Amino acid sequence: MSAQQLVDKLLIENLKALQPYQSARRLFKSDDLAEQPGWLNANESPFANEYNLNCERLNRYPDCQPASVINAYASYAGVNKDQVICSRGADEGIELLIRAFCTPGQDKILICPPTYGMYAISAETFNVGVEKAPLKADFSLDISAINSFKDKVKLVFICSPNNPTGTDVAGQQLTQVLDTFAGNALVVVDEAYFEFSQQASWAGKLAQYPNLVVLRTLSKAFALAGIRCGFTLADNAVIQALLKVIAPYPVPDPVAQIAKQALSSAGISQMQQQVSVLNDEKTALSIELGKISQIELVGDTAANFILFRTPAKQALMDYLVKNGLIIRDQSRQLALDNCLRISIGNPSQNQRLIELIQQFFTPEQTAS
Numbered sequence: 001m002s003a004q005q006l007v008d009k010l011l012i013e014n015l016k017a018l019q020p021y022q023s024a025r026r027l028f029k030s031d032d033l034a035e036q037p038g039w040l041n042a043n044e045s046p047f048a049n050e051y052n053l054n055c056e057r058l059n060r061y062p063d064c065q066p067a068s069v070i071n072a073y074a075s076y077a078g079v080n081k082d083q084v085i086c087s088r089g090a091d092e093g094i095e096l097l098i099r100a101f102c103t104p105g106q107d108k109i110l111i112c113p114p115t116y117g118m119y120a121i122s123a124e125t126f127n128v129g130v131e132k133a134p135l136k137a138d139f140s141l142d143i144s145a146i147n148s149f150k151d152k153v154k155l156v157f158i159c160s161p162n163n164p165t166g167t168d169v170a171g172q173q174l175t176q177v178l179d180t181f182a183g184n185a186l187v188v189v190d191e192a193y194f195e196f197s198q199q200a201s202w203a204g205k206l207a208q209y210p211n212l213v214v215l216r217t218l219s220k221a222f223a224l225a226g227i228r229c230g231f232t233l234a235d236n237a238v239i240q241a242l243l244k245v246i247a248p249y250p251v252p253d254p255v256a257q258i259a260k261q262a263l264s265s266a267g268i269s270q271m272q273q274q275v276s277v278l279n280d281e282k283t284a285l286s287i288e289l290g291k292i293s294q295i296e297l298v299g300d301t302a303a304n305f306i307l308f309r310t311p312a313k314q315a316l317m318d319y320l321v322k323n324g325l326i327i328r329d330q331s332r333q334l335a336l337d338n339c340l341r342i343s344i345g346n347p348s349q350n351q352r353l354i355e356l357i358q359q360f361f362t363p364e365q366t367a368s
């Protein structure tokens, strides 16, 4: 029997049809393109910052939850240190919640598409059902649709600012969701992009809402997607449940060292300064895009990306790739036909991007 036949025989039934998450980095690998292109497809930061690494303890297993990182993040987020768990990116936080609270083949989660793809992928991987309450046409939550899932789901995932629409969820809507599911489901507010938004974080409301969970990451504003470091903030009872399912050494020592430096006061002010550069770039870029008649800006710009619709979606995407700028196709998402998403790059990448897009939409000047 070949390995493939053996795998076909042994593989878990619900995984047979499952496709791995089409992450930005899986769709375009660095070696697909001759030159190092402008990566504007994964909502990464364009800034690569310097850190020191001490190798003296690399022969030792790290702490499960290094106090230096937990304390620094708790202080940054304004929560108690017993309300924080650190994991391999916010993506692992999503997975831990599903594994701790959803019985495979029985329980369900609720998502509000168009939204971040990993909630559904993680659930499907563990044979947990996915219910959907699509966003309204203006990308606000459909509260009555959400309420209809009361007692039918264990986890409700709300992304604010939402990826890929860039819209903040109104505080008053989130309060309604927290109230509806009080006592029967956890409401997970994914704040991966919160640093780019003007809205206050929900981390300050943990004491008020025992069913509130907040997801955070160092991948976006802190420019550390490469170290895979995220945080889940919740009441200590929820944190204790997640600690039951997390790996014994989930935070590698080099990750902890770098995270600690990023969360120092110098690291935080550097992050804030870079966020302000990116927010200015984002405003300038969206003004220029808005002037192009074949482009319709979609959603809002509360995060570090811009979403837009154009009938020339595929041709524009191909033109940008050919010229070394990779952006992300979002057109397969619910209600986002013909939509593309641009992550804000550094000023020269943004300049090159807008020049290419303007060229693309300007008909060839014919010599008279």
Ligand SMILES: *Cc1c(COP(=O)(O)O)cnc(C)c1O
Pocket (backbone or CB within 6 Å): 043, 088, 089, 090, 091, 092, 116, 159, 162, 163, 190, 192, 216, 217, 218, 219, 225, 228, 229, 230
């Ligand atoms: C990028 C992203 C994450 C994942 O962050 P990691 O910490 O890199 O795993 C989570 N949620 C949303 C909405 C994201 O866009």
